[in-house]
Amino acid sequence: QVQLVESGGGVVQPGRSQRLSCAASGFTFSNFAIHWVRQAPGKGLEWVALISYDGSKKKYADSVKGRFTISRDNSDNTLYLQMNSLKAEDTAVYFCARVPAAAREGVAYYFDYWGQGTLVTVSS
């Protein structure tokens, strides 16, 4: 079955960096675009970033543009989110989420499978 497992969360000081990972299994990872979506404590969902199936297309929310970088390793079935210059408002649970194969080129779409999320807390 499709599985997405995030890791790399924790407590980090403002201005520092953190890298999140998302390990995929149960499907052909290299055929699917993957997104990061976050949820601040007690708040709603916020889309963060997208990477197309082959890594050629990347898009970011304005709130993280220039600070976060999404990447993938299709040989290892792993997605990454490099987060630099972290701010308190980046505190959230970060989910990786797959979109159906029809959206593999990197278009806005629905999220059919989600990981359980990893909590990033930005605090001094």
Next chain:
Amino acid sequence: EIVLTQSPATLSLSPGERATLSCRASQSVSNYLAWYQQKPGQAPRLLIYDTSNRATGIPARFSGSGSGTDFTLTISSLEPEDFAVYYCQQRSSWPPAFGQGTKLEIK
């Protein structure tokens, strides 16, 4: 950027009752709207896509309707496991925005 507004913020109902949740878009999203269910400590689960199509494994008591800017998620007869937070999401344009959520609680 399209903004989605959900109402009500909280809906208090009893098992067996009918639930009607609304999502309004700041501009037309055609029929490109989805609904998710999220329970505490869990990831969201896709319920409905493209306004009215149920995702795999979703019970028939969940249905969606609407077009343009006004959309509705209906749960025909509430089961105990249906009490959760529900989000709408549009894919008409970037970014793929979510509504702020409706909490469906037991009365």
